[in-house]
Amino acid sequence: MMAAFLFPARLVRPRNAKEDAPMDLDSQTLVERARDLPVFDGYPYLVTALVGGLYHFIVLPGDLGRSELVTLARRQHSANRLRTCLAGGPDAATYVSDDGEEVAEVPRCTDPISDRLLGPEEFPITAELRDRQHRLRAFIAASQTRSAGGYLVDRMRGRTATAEDLVRLSGTDPDGVPVGLARCAVCTAYRGEYLPGHQPGLVVRVFCRCENHNRCARCLHRLHEHRLGAAYYDERRAGVWHVPAFCGLSHVCPQRGER
Numbered sequence: 001m002m003a004a005f006l007f008p009a010r011l012v013r014p015r016n017a018k019e020d021a022p023m024d025l026d027s028q029t030l031v032e033r034a035r036d037l038p039v040f041d042g043y044p045y046l047v048t049a050l051v052g053g054l055y056h057f058i059v060l061p062g063d064l065g066r067s068e069l070v071t072l073a074r075r076q077h078s079a080n081r082l083r084t085c086l087a088g089g090p091d092a093a094t095y096v097s098d099d100g101e102e103v104a105e106v107p108r109c110t111d112p113i114s115d116r117l118l119g120p121e122e123f124p125i126t127a128e129l130r131d132r133q134h135r136l137r138a139f140i141a142a143s144q145t146r147s148a149g150g151y152l153v154d155r156m157r158g159r160t161a162t163a164e165d166l167v168r169l170s171g172t173d174p175d176g177v178p179v180g181l182a183r184c185a186v187c188t189a190y191r192g193e194y195l196p197g198h199q200p201g202l203v204v205r206v207f208c209r210c211e212n213h214n215r216c217a218r219c220l221h222r223l224h225e226h227r228l229g230a231a232y233y234d235e236r237r238a239g240v241w242h243v244p245a246f247c248g249l250s251h252v253c254p255q256r257g258e259r
Helices: 029-033 064-080 129-145 162-167 245-250
Strands: 005-007 011-012 045-052 054-059 084-089 092-097 100-104 112-113 179-181 188-194 203-205 229-236 239-243
Touching: 011 203, 029 239, 045 064, 054 084, 054 129, 064 084, 112 129, 203 229
Parallel strands: 054 112
Antiparallel strands: 005 011, 045 054, 045 084, 084 092, 092 100, 179 188, 188 203, 229 239
C-alpha cells in the first residue's frame, strides 16, 4: 500500500520512494536555512531527526530529573534507531545516535512536526505539560508560514566506489538481479552492495528484512516493513528502492489504534 504525508507547505514523497526521485531541497540547503530559525523553548523535550529539516518533537514532563530525561532519550533512540536529541534547556542538548552521545546546541529545523512518533512512556497530562504542548503546536504552525515550499525527499547514501567495486558490482545475474546482491539465509530477501545508476561512483548497501531495526519506542513493533533511511531490493518490481525515514510516521501501534 502506498501512503503519502502532507506537511506544512512541503509535499513529502510517498513511502518506498523510487531510487531516482528528484531532490528539490537537499539536506545541506535545509541545514543552512535552519541556522537563523528560532528554537522551541518549551523544555524539556525530545527531538528525532528524520529527513533534512524534518524533525519530530515530543514534549516531556517538567518535573523529571536529568537522569530520567537522558534515559528516555536513550530509550527513544534504542527503539527508533534515528538520531535523537534531549533538549533540556537553552544550553543543555544531548544528542544520542549510533555513534554515541554528544552535547551540542539545541536543534533548529525548517519543518518541525509532532504527534506522529510515540515516546517510550505515556505520562499524565498536567496543566503545565498541556500548556507546553499547545506552545509546541503554535511553534509548528508558525514554521508553516516561514516555509518556502518545495519537495523534501531522501537520497540513497553510501560510500565512494573503488576501481575494484566498479568491476565487482557491475552487471546483473541471469535473473536480472544486481551481482552484488545475494539472498539472506534467514529471511530470503536480497542483501549486499549495489551500484545505483543515477549516482555514479557510489556503493549503496542493500538491507534485507532481518536488518530492519527501526521500532516504535512505545510498542516496540517495527515502524515500517523495511529499514528506514536505507535501500532494499524489490523482487516484484526488479529494482532497488530507498525508504526515507519519514515513512516510519505511518506506524500505528497494534491494539492501541494510535500513532
